[in-house]
């Protein structure tokens with residue numbers, strides 16, 4: 001059996017995805033999610049987990065230091081790394097939307113869009129024929145319209161609470177997001193039996 005390295009996002013997605021692997025029949029210790037270790041070896045299953053920042057998972061997989069990984073569709077669309085998308089795990093479902101202050105139109109001459117997804121935002125506004133200036137931020141995006149930094153934000157909406165509590169409304173639904181199983185193209189060829197077995201076991205338990 002070939003050894004498999006899996007890159008996982010830290011935090012809630014890790015816990016959900018790890019539980020899915022247990023449900024799919026992998027023999028993994030129940031306790032591991034409580035630890036703060038970033039490299040976890042499971043010798044019984046010949047599996048090693050790398051725990052990474054969500055945006056870094058496709059980077060590890062593209063470079064082949066992880067054979068497979070779990071990445072949000074948002075990070076895949078934003079980073080456009082050379083990885084194979086194998087399966088929609090249907091966890092962490094949310095969407096990307098544009099939002100802003102209620103009853104406002106965008107500045108006609110130079111609309112500004114604040115986001116941590118500059119590529120997704122740029123593509124979206126290009127598609128609908130709007131010329132915009134993208135202002136890239138790393139978090140707390142919802143602040144931007146409130147303090148006059150941007151006309152609109154492009155960000156993840158999950159429950160909608162963050163928008164509501166900051167007095168913003170949604171304008172356009174841009175794309176749906178969920179966690180995906182991805183693979184390094186070389187690993188996918190070299191370890192195809194191992195990876196395909198994992199995919200088919202995961203498929204059985206995806207809702």
Ligand code: PRP
Pocket residue numbers: 138139140141155156157158159160161162163
């Ligand atoms: C995301 C997103 C919103 C919030 C939306 O942020 O940027 O702020 O979640 O969730 P809601 O619709 O359920 O309120 P995240 O928690 O990933 O933190 P970040 O801003 O640090 O990226």
